[in-house]
Each structure stands twice: as C-alpha cells, then as structure tokens.
Amino acid sequence: MNLLPDLPPAIPADYLELNRRLWNAKTASHLASDFYDVPGFVAGNSSLNPPEQQLLGDVTGQRILHLQCHFGLDTLSLARLGAHVTGVDLADDAITSARALNQQLGLEAEFLQANVLALPAHLDGQFDVVFTSYGVLGWLPDLPQWAASVARCLRPGGRLVLVEFHPAVWMFDNYFTRIEHSYFNRQTIVEQENGTYADRAAPLQETSVSWNHSLGEVLGRY
Template sequence: MTTPPTSPEPCSVDPAGRGFGLIHEVQIEHAAAFAANRTNWDDRAKVHAASQTYDLEGLIADPHRVSDVVAHDLPVLTAYLPGGSLDGLDLVHLQCHIGTDTLSMARQGARVTGVDNSTASLDVARELAGRAGADIRYVECDVTEAATAVEEQVDVVYTSIGTICWVRDLTAWARTIAGLLRPGGVFYFRDSHPMLATLDDLDPTDVRVLHRYFGGDVTLHIDNEGTCTDGDPSLIEHTHSYEWHYAMSETVQSLLDAGLRLRLMAEGRTLDWQALAQMVPEGADWVLPAPWADRVPLSYTLIATKD
C-alpha cells in the first residue's frame, strides 16, 4: 500500500525530462508502482507518437535517418565492437519506448529485439517498424525479466537516456544484462547524470544543490501532467508515476557485481532535453552556459563487457 507523501519537493522539470510535476518520497509496493508507470507510459506513447519531437513520419520517409540519441551513441558504442560496426550483430534494446532508437539501430545492420513494459509503446514501435520496412522483434515485459522473455543471448545490450530512473531493482537489472550477453558481448548505457537530480530547478538565476544525491531505497512519486515534447499533454490521463534515483557508484557497482567488466565511464556536458531553465541549445543537445558548464556534469556513459 502507498503511504501518504511527505516533504513535497516542487520540481519544474524533473530529472527524466517529462515536464512539470510535484515529487514526493513514498512507500509503495512494487506491483502497484509498476502498474502506474505502465499506464502512464501507455498515455505518453500516444503523445510522443503524434509529436514532431519524435517525428515518426520523418524517420519513415528517410531510410538512412537515425534518431538524435543514436547519432550521439553510435560513435562511442562502435569503438568497442568487433570491426567497429553493428552490421550482422544481435542487439537487444532495453526500455525501447516507441522504437525510434530501435529502428535506428536496425538501420545499422543489427538484428534487433526491443523490450518495453508499455503495450501502447510497443504498438507504436511495431507499426513504425512495419511502415519503415524493418524486421524488428518486440517483447513486452519488465526490464528485469528480459533475459527470460527474450530467450536468447546477444552481442549487444543497449539502453540510453531516461531509463535508469524506472528500474526498481538494480541488482536484478544488472543480472539481466549479464544474462542477455554472450561471452564477449558489449553493454552500452547513457543517461542523465545523477548530480542533475540534486539541483534546484525552480531558481533560474543559479545552479545549486537542493535535493538528495544518494537515493538508495527511496521511491519518488510524481504527479506530472506535462510532456517534454510538442505533443498534446491533455491526452495524458494517468499522470502518476514512480521513480528511483541512484548514485553513479550504485549503478556501476551493480554491473561489476553481475560479473561484467567496466570498459568506459565518461561524464558529459550535454543532455538531450532542457532539464533546467538555465540550459541553452547546442545543436541537437542542451548545455549549461559558463561558468556552470565546467562545474556540473549533465550525463554519463558506461560501457561494460562480458568475459
């Protein structure tokens, strides 16, 4: 059962970039949180699919186009792949949402399976793949059950941007990744930096720490009617969701404990969305202007391999 929220933390743009809402620390059973998140993302799938931000029609029209997320990730990922390419490799995309990044990976020649827990998201993803002429398999399950649901090991496991906050059990998450990888396989991960979640996002004049960095077992309840896209937020009927924030050390250690070998840990000055009012656009990304650009990391990337 859910306990009453305590100590509300107003948040203009939350760390996962989904618009406006109030954050509270709560206690809730995992099944209830999972169900709420699934219905929330079922609603958001419709909004995102109709938005120019995701631009599904543009992806379909241009068979060589890839998403901005994958365009950012590919040069880093392929440096750790045999032959420097995804061509001919088997790849699982965890928390794939509506499949724009999944399609982009398939266009690199990989045999791709997308995994997500949102039925509506996968409906959009399957339609997108079909209209784009891409042979992509989609599996619906919780991310921590993917190794069992996918039923095969692969060369690459990929997950990027706005995913880790939806994982309740880091140990199970890391073991799932290890279970999906063949010996010699590569795991790629990029997300917003946990430091970003600590910043006061209601003060547009300064960048300062306000919220906790070490999340641990804290569950965050968010009632959020907004969207980070140009889609219609009125379509979001189920506004409640639950997140878990982790220190970088917690995420890294979970992968090491699962037997993976860390090959890269990098921090970045760019992000895929405007998480703070002070951020300014730079190409397809958002950055903090000086002097904050050199003071606060906005993203981080991990690459690990399985012996």
C-alpha cells in the same frame, strides 16, 4: 527538498502498472510531437545521437537487445544499420506502435512487451550487445537485479552499451527550476505528472514511480 537520512526504498506493489499507464499515455503524445519527429524518421532520419553511435560502432550483423525501447525509433535506427534488433518495453501501446512502424518501414526488428527485470527466458545468451539509453535507470527499483538480467541475455564476450544522463537530473522538478529530492535519496519517488517532456502542454495526468541512483551506485557496483 528531502534531506532525511537514507531509508531502504519502499517499492509500491502496483508500480509496474502505474508506470505502464504513464508510458502508454506518453506514447500517444510522443508519436505526434515535434520532439520525436516521426514523419522525419519515416523519411529516413536516424534517432541515434553521436555518443551512442560511437559506443556501438559498426552494428552490421550484430544481435542487439534494446531495453526500454519506448516506441522503437532507436531500435529501428539500428535495424536500418544492419543489426538484428529486439526492442523491449513495459508499455503495450508503445510496443504496438513500434511494431506498426516496423511494418510500415519494411524492417525486421522484433518487439516484446516485458518488464526488463524479468525478461523472457528465450532471450538468454542470445545477444552481442544489450543497449539502453537516456532516462532509463530511474525507472528501475533494483539495479543489481537489472544487471543480472542484462548479463543473462548476453553471449560470451557480449557487452552492455548504456548511455544515460547524470543522476543529478533526477534531483529536479520536470521543468528543472527547483531541486525536489536529495541526490542521495534512496526512497521511492511517487509524483503526479502533468504533460510530458516532449510536450509540456499535452493533456496528460498520470502517476509516476521512480528512483534515483547516484553515480557511485551505478559505477561502483558494475
């Protein structure tokens, strides 16, 4: 466990490429996993959980920007509920898979590959809701920049719906058996990932780059 004093985070120049490769590899495993149950989703199941359903409310006719959408199950669930949804993710394989599911299901969601810290200008001021959920903030090196990106995409009176794990989760190893990082760690976390949360036996070995943001950092700023 790292208990050294906080230091300014050093951001690897290639962190986006490393994480893009990581999530491309995860996508291949996740599409086939019981965790995501893509056949059940295609048959009509929703991937949305009660907390986000309650926070989002009736989305009929709303324009929703879904950041870090992975391969699109939540995005497509929102489209099924009548929202006009755009999903964004860094991983190109995830976006390709999301578009294929969208076409297969006959829905009208849109999907873009982009860095959420540098969203395309044509998204500015277009959305009633920006939605993002579960394990998203830890992949962002700069929360103020992210918040500014979110705000730029919202219409006047629009809102952010963020559903996230408590940041204490990022203290632990992937199996939640031991503490590896201080809760207040501000340094970049570079790890070798073996397998994935949806399938620990998956033949995946990739480097991940992430950051821990304390609850005070998340709520105190915004």
